Amino acid sequence: MEILKVQNLTLTLDGRKILDNLTMSVTAGRIHAIVGPNGAGKSSLAYTIMGLEGYRNIEGDIIFEGESIKGLSIDERARRGITLAWQEPARFEGLSVRQFILAAAKEKSTDAVKQALERVGLGPEYINRAVDKTLSGGERKKIELASILAMRPKLVMLDEPDSGIDVMSLENIFGAIKYLKQQGTTVLLITHSPVVMEHAEHAFLMCRGEILEDGPMEKLLPYFKGNCIPCRHKNQPELNGEFPI
């Protein structure tokens, strides 16, 4: 069953086409990877699906559970069950981890907060810490993920969930992603890392604002690992001497 459909989506920023007539169909209940090189437009696609400021003036459509969400605000989309974890999560002066996770949580209890923290490998001692600059980048990412576990969304876009995470903690992150799937959440992993890609079942290969190809992860992984050579970009002959990918 399809949970999300992006149809002929074009996003133009400062006169540049960042997303170019992009179409994709996301099957519910699975872990998908959106892979592509730096600057491919992966984060922009996620921001557009979430409806962030500056990413709302689009051509094409975004259909979630059969309905267009193009006209909805961020919080309306979130209440439908869509959420996003930023590549670099925001920091909040004076806000405790507990307040931050509770704000997102379906079940408003300290136990729910503790459980979510535990799933990302953080102990209960984090509950009263502030979600500010005193947290390390990796800790901050884990707390972001914990808040999403507590929210129990239908669809989550995780933008580079491994960035800033140490090798030991990566297992916690992948464990939490698996848990999201078990809970019925559809996961979109945004990454340029083949290691992260391996945790997906299905992958979208993105380049220059387009989805070049999609299919089972195993099928796309070797090509992506080989730096997408040969380049399958349909516009390649018109690159004007630019280096492909």
Next chain:
Amino acid sequence: MSKDLSKLAGIDDVLHDPETAHLMINLNKVLSRNDIPGIEIQTEELSDGVSIKMVVKEGAIIKKPVHLCLGITHTQAVQRILMDIIVEDGAKIDIFSHCIFPYGGDIKHIMNATAKIGRGANYSYIERHIHSPKGGIFIDTKTKVSLGEGARYKSDFELLRGRVGEINLDYEAECDARSVVEMTTKISGSGDDIIKTRETAYLVGEHSTGVLNSRIAVKDEARAEVYNKLVARAAYARGHVDCKEIVQGRGSAQAIPIVEVAHPKAHITHEAAIGSVDTKQLETLMARGLSEEEAVDLIVSGLLGA
């Protein structure tokens, strides 16, 4: 009457603890007090207020915070508080001051304070205001602090409950060698509130340190003017000014940071952020399902520590 004040301040328990010093004043009358060893307190009733002189004896370590409750239960009154505190060498004291003006109208609270903190002494002062939600309160408070060698002074001013009315706040400190000063002001204004704050520190001794923090939120037609001045005149003096003001609705805010360095081995940094709440913070919370208004409230409450 005194019950109203202590209840609003949330200090009912404290007033019954024989080991906690307190002084409770309504307008110009001392309603209750408790003295403990190590502190000498003298009070004098004035026609329009109270003069308080406090000495914390050399080396005295006051374990439990001393509570001052300064209230006005009238709807029209002027209260003048003169407070001089001497914290002698090596002494340590925390004072928690509750300023409770629950029935606004035409209320003026004027405070003139001085503090002399001896060598190696430690003084922390928290002033928390609770005002009438109706406004009509005018606050004018001046505090001058001198820090001896190796002394520490920390002040936290908080006006988050009720309407501000109009406030003029002025804290100034002069810091001797190796002393540390940290001042924080948190005020939330609405309606036609007028907020003027001034925090000044002169780092005149070597290795002295100063941090000036302001956290102000204004909405409706409220206006804020935040003036922070940090001057370093000695080697290895270090300082930082950090001002955050959140403006909503038709509110307006100004920040005037003055940092002055008059020694080549001194160093001061300064950061200020004024305006709407941070977009990424707002969008993060909205992406978790909070409405814009709920998200702004949560961000502001965090910033103000409310």
